[in-house]
Amino acid sequence: MPKIKEIERTPNPDAMRFVLDEPLTNGVTKSFENPSEAEEDELANALFSIDHVLNVYYVDKYVTVTQDGQAVWSELLRKLAPPIREAKAQLDATEDDEVHATKEVQESDDPRLVQINEMLDDQVRPYLLADGGGLKILGLEGNRLKVHYQGACGTCPTATSGTLYAIESMVKRIDPEIEVVSV
Missing domain, CATH: 3.30.300.130 (Fe-S cluster assembly (FSCA))
Structure with a gap:
């Protein structure tokens, strides 16, 4: 289970980046833009089950969650942290062939x-x-x-x-x- 080392603001006011102590993936990028894309991914699926989550993006020791702008970050962060802490490392995960180019x-x-x-x-x-x-x-x-x-x-x-x-x-x-x- 990865520990959350830091939570960082991004240039996007509707997105926060969680920095972990241990990698979730071994250089593999995962990008999900809606709940149906995340059905097979345990972490992304858990995060999309939280109200206001619009997007989940993660690679190595970083998890970025984007919200719809309707939630207060201090409240949303408390809900996002447990699934991120409970996430299992996917060090054998394979890259989506089309994550950077179709x-x-x-x-x-x-x-x-x-x-x-x-x-x-x-x-x-x-x-x-x-x-x-x-x-x-x-x-x-x-x-x-x-x-x-x-x-x-x-x-x-x-x-x-x-x-x-x-x-x-x-x-x-x-x-x-x-x-x-x-x-």
């Missing part, structure tokens, strides 16, 4: 997508993870790159403005014609 993106022969995904892995995803979230590439249609924010980033006001513009300016170094759209 199959279509992974199987694409477009060299721009390969470069973009590598750039995101190196320069963007580590920083989003530090803020309790992640980023998934959904596809490139013409010159429109569709991305989806995960975890705390999913409903964060700065994700759809500052962060998105920063990503777009990095992507424009690969192809100046690409427009990045968050969906």
